[in-house]
Amino acid sequence: MNLKLMEDKGTLVAAVTGEIDHHNALLLREKVDRQIAAMRPAELCIDLSGVEFMDSSGLGFIMGRYRSMAGLGGKVSVKGAKGRVEAVLQMAGAYRYVEKIEGGNPV
């Protein structure tokens, strides 16, 4: 798992590559939360276009960030999920809480 954090006009973009499971979701949470605390963005955009595997721990990570961003008056968006990563998001109804950004170039 690799994480790239970028700032884009008040939005924190977290581009994840590799696999998101329980083991590395913990590392992901730590790094992203540190950046949220430092930057206080209006939006967190989680770019999953480089993610080849994600289980329900990834859902936990996304929903956890949804709650913490909502607490700061911000929102969370997700883009680039494909294959079974998208299937996991769909079956859990994640897009009822986080905005799905279609298209665009992967960061």
Add this chain to the structure above:
Amino acid sequence: MTVINQVKLVLPAKSINESYARIAAAALAAQFDPTVEQLADVKTAVSEAVTNVIVHAYRDRKDGKIYITMKLTQDGRIVIAVRDTGCGIADVSQARQPCFTTAPGEERSGMGFSIMETFMDTLRVSSRPGRGTTVTMSKRLR
């Protein structure tokens, strides 16, 4: 059920082994030449089962072990049993409900069993409180 290949694994219940378990399952499943989607389904389901053992079954223990038995059957299915000797589940049907979790503070989504159910053909959970849990799931691959 005629078994044509079988692998048994015993892993320390450490989160670093979650990826090992699902890759081992995918490596065995690959012998049936499955689609990319079928492989992803098996990997995701195994990841959920193993994570449950680490997060829930052995919650307060560091010495727990995960026992995984994976079989390929003559009729083209993979059958995977993930067993632990942890705390057990008092109410299995409640645990299987979508979004039910006993560990919300750890950002568990409560979707583990739902994902196993959706991505595999069959799922059976047998558990005895204080003794442990066995999750058995199967999927046709050809």
